Amino acid sequence: MAYSEKVIDHYENPRNVGSFGKEEAGVATGMVGAPACGDVMKLQIKVNKDGIIEDARFKTYGCGSAIASSSLVTEWVKGKTVAQAATIKNTQIAAELALPPVKIHCSILAEDAIKAAVADYQKKYGGHEGESGAEKKAAD
Amino acid sequence: MNAARKNPIYLDYSATTPVDPRVAKEMIPWLTEHFGNPASRSHAFGWEAEQAVENARAEVAKLVNADPKEIIWTSGATESDNLAIKGAAGFYKTKGKHLVTMKTEHKAVLDTMRELEREGFEVTYLDPQPDGLLDLEMFKAALRPDTIVVSIMLVNNEIGVIQPIAEIGEICRAKGIIFHVDAAQATGKVAIDLEKLKVDLMSFSAHKTYGPKGIGALYVRRKPRVRLEAQMHGGGHEKGLRSGTLPTHQIVGMGEAFRLARLEMAAENERIRMLRDRLLAGFKDMEEIYVNGDLEHRVPHNLNVSFNYVEGESLIMGMKELAVSSGSACTSASLEPSYVLRALGRNDELAHSSIRFTLGRFTTEADIDFAVKLIRERIGKLREMSPLWEMYKDGIDLNTVQWAAH
Numbered sequence: 210m211a212y213s214e215k216v217i218d219h220y221e222n223p224r225n226v227g228s229f230g231k232e233e234a235g236v237a238t239g240m241v242g243a244p245a246c247g248d249v250m251k252l253q254i255k256v257n258k259d260g261i262i263e264d265a266r267f268k269t270y271g272c273g274s275a276i277a278s279s280s281l282v283t284e285w286v287k288g289k290t291v292a293q294a295a296t297i298k299n300t301q302i303a304a305e306l307a308l309p310p311v312k313i314h315c316s317i318l319a320e321d322a323i324k325a326a327v328a329d330y331q332k333k334y335g336g337h338e339g340e341s342g343a344e345k346k347a348a349d
Numbered sequence: 350m351n352a353a354r355k356n357p358i359y360l361d362y363s364a365t366t367p368v369d370p371r372v373a374k375e376m377i378p379w380l381t382e383h384f385g386n387p388a389s390r391s392h393a394f395g396w397e398a399e400q401a402v403e404n405a406r407a408e409v410a411k412l413v414n415a416d417p418k419e420i421i422w423t424s425g426a427t428e429s430d431n432l433a434i435k436g437a438a439g440f441y442k443t444k445g446k447h448l449v450t451m452k453t454e455h456k457a458v459l460d461t462m463r464e465l466e467r468e469g470f471e472v473t474y475l476d477p478q479p480d481g482l483l484d485l486e487m488f489k490a491a492l493r494p495d496t497i498v499v500s501i502m503l504v505n506n507e508i509g510v511i512q513p514i515a516e517i518g519e520i521c522r523a524k525g526i527i528f529h530v531d532a533a534q535a536t537g538k539v540a541i542d543l544e545k546l547k548v549d550l551m552s553f554s555a556h557k558t559y560g561p562k563g564i565g566a567l568y569v570r571r572k573p574r575v576r577l578e579a580q581m582h583g584g585g586h587e588k589g590l591r592s593g594t595l596p597t598h599q600i601v602g603m604g605e606a607f608r609l610a611r612l613e614m615a616a617e618n619e620r621i622r623m624l625r626d627r628l629l630a631g632f633k634d635m636e637e638i639y640v641n642g643d644l645e646h647r648v649p650h651n652l653n654v655s656f657n658y659v660e661g662e663s664l665i666m667g668m669k670e671l672a673v674s675s676g677s678a679c680t681s682a683s684l685e686p687s688y689v690l691r692a693l694g695r696n697d698e699l700a701h702s703s704i705r706f707t708l709g710r711f712t713t714e715a716d717i718d719f720a721v722k723l724i725r726e727r728i729g730k731l732r733e734m735s736p737l738w739e740m741y742k743d744g745i746d747l748n749t750v751q752w753a754a755h
Contacts, residue, residue: 212666220666226734243752244737245697247660251736268736272662276734321753 212273213307219277224284227266229253237333239325242318248275252322254286254294256330262286262294267322274312278302278319286323295327357672358716362557362650362709363506363534364674368602369559369710375605376561379598387595388586398597405604409553409566412607413532413541418571421587422595425565426533427457429552430500432567432591433529434461436577437498437550438470441527445495449473451483451502451512452692458500458531479694480643481510489520498527503541503551504534507676507689507705508642509651511539518547527575533557533565537610538618538648543568549575555599559710560606564599567591621708622649624717628706629654631721635728637741641676641690641703652706655690658738659731661701667727668704671720676703698737 212220228251229236235256242249248271255264265283269276281302286294302308302316359367368376379401387402389395403417410417423429438448450462452474462472473491478484483501492499499521501512514530521528529550532541537558543551551568555561569575569590583592629652632638637657653676656664661675676687686700695703706720732738740747 220663223734228739240736241753244747245752247662247697247701249736249752251739268734268739270658270735270737271660273666275660276663325753 211309215306216273216277216308219280219306220273223267223276223280225264225266225280226268228268229255229264229266235334237326237330239322239327239329241321241325242271244270247271248315248318250275250279250318250322252279252282252319252326254291254326254330256291256334260290260292262289262291271315271318272312274306274308274315275318277306278308278315279322281305282319282323291327291330294323297323357670358720359672360706360708360712360716360720361672361674362712363509363705363707365556365562366559366709367711368556368561369606369609371609372560372602372605376598376602379601383597385597387597388584398595401597402595402600405600408604408608408611412536412611413543413551413553413568414545415543415568416571419543419568421567421569421590422600423565423567423591424563425556426455426531426552426554427565428591429554429565429567430455430457430529430531431461432577432580433550433552433569434458434498434500435465435580436590437527437529437575438465439578440576441497442470445493445497447471447473447493447496448498448500449475449488449491449496450500451475451477453477453481453505453507453689454500454502455506455531455533458502462500477692480646481505481508481641481689481693482643482646483512483517485513485516485520488517492520492524492526496524496526498529500529500531502531502534504532504538504648505642505689506534507674507687508653508693509534509648509707510642511535511646511648513646514548515546521549522547534648536607537614538650540614543570550577555603555606558606558610561599561602564596564603566603617710618649621710621712624708624712624714625649625652625706627714628652628708628717628720631717632724632728635725639695639699641693641695650708652708653690653703654706655695655699655703656728657699657702658735658741659702659728660735661686661703663731664702664704664727667731668723670723671706674705674707676700676705 238253240251251268253266254262257263265286267279267283269279299316299320385394385398387398406417406420409420527549530548531552533554549570553566555564586592639655641653665675676690686697690700
């Protein structure tokens with residue numbers, strides 16, 4: 210199995226592993242995949258009141274490429290607006306990590322994880338860019 | 350971890366073994382000085398090669414208590430399995446067209462059976478019990494009046510369990526069914542006595558027992574006589590059952606490897622059993638680990654363990670300092686969990702997260718201690734990264750989760 214150096218780096222030094230507290234303001238979660246298929250990704254984003262993703266966390270059950278793909282997107286989404294994050298494409302992830310054809314599904318899953326987290330954000334906080342998650346939560 | 354270690358620690362002895370240096374030493378003169386063709390009857394080069402081949406044949410026979418005349422050289426256990434199953438099915442096809450095997454057999458048996466199905470034979474593939482062993486009652490029920498061949502392995506390559514071939518042999522002999530046993534993983538690990546066992550055909554490999562790759566043998570019983578249709582035609586070597594010039598150096602290597610196995614296996618197996626138990630004891634207190642296959646009816650070399658909530662390929666990647674096998678065939682294009690573990694009833698997740706550790710002649714206590722430390726550290730790290738582990742720790746039953754399958 211020949212992994213690219215970038216995949217090995219993310220696998221050995223994964224960025225932003227972990228989970229946010231369930232009660233934290235502005236946190237949205239996307240979980241995609243299935244254990245039986247060999248990969249499950251959980252991506253969490255923490256959105257500030259300006260609609261900017263200020264932090265992200267992941268946990269992944271999957272191969273080295275799946276771990277690397279999810280580690281990479283936690284870096285990429287930070288500093289982006291929710292809408293910008295949703296435009297990240299699997300092809301960009303696959304290109305950055307030099308994934309072989311049999312591992313393209315890992316990048317697709319990572320894109321799906323972002324979309325799922327964004328959908329969760331919109332469901333929880335109404336989906337209006339710039340709206341404060343914290344205030345919305347308090348209003349609930 | 351110890352960065353000074355350049356090579357991974359080899360814990361994959363069921364994939365292959367190194368040639369024992371004592372074996373390699375015996376082989377070399379037969380490549381350079383004594384290069385004669387054992388079939389050359391007209392000069393001393395041939396005579397000495399033939400003598401070496403017959404000495405080796407006697408050594409292979411001695412390990413399994415057979416007559417040297419019952420040993421046929423082949424290129425390895427895969428060829429032996431093909432010759433035994435296709436050869437017997439072909440010869441006895443007028444008696445019937447049904448064969449019986451198990452779902453946990455090696456591909457060399459399963460794929461040969463598939464080929465026979467394409468040729469019009471019918472094959473029953475029996476499920477093992479959850480411990481990996483054959484249920485004899487289920488086996489008896491699967492036999493038909495037109496069953497001509499049964500093929501059951503002695504030792505499973507993935508989980509190391511030992512099938513009850515003595516009992517299976519009695520059942521087959523009483524019904525006049527030819528019984529083939531793939532013993533590739535068994536030589537030097539379990540005692541084999543073909544005078545007692547009612548086995549008609551048995552496949553052997555040299556390279557699983559510290560001999561060279563590319564050489565194996567098939568035992569073909571003489572009393573009662575078992576007939577085969579040859580699969581390789583040519584100069585009529587090996588009583589016409591397997592034509593092709595005999596590779597003297599390979600054969601000498603297999604003979605020496607089997608001689609050493611006969612002399613050393615009792616002491617060696619006890620040493621290896623102690624190391625295997627030390628390995629298991631080193632991590633068995635960890636949560637959510639499952640030993641695959643029965644631990645009692647098992648060769649001492651094998652430990653197959655599933656680490657729940659950790660994915661197989663990342664597990665192998667995390668254990669790159671150990672040369673081990675995964676139950677997840679992830680090097681192929683499709684991610685296929687081990688068919689052997691699936692046949693035991695393990696779910697896909699546990700099959701994917703399994704590791705096969707196989708120990709051998711050159712495994713040391715220091716190797717095992719290093720492996721234990723590494724396993725604990727890496728499993729811990731991967732579980733910290735696993736959303737499934739987090740859910741398990743939060744008390745969520747993963748079977749109740751609606752997964753978005755992809």
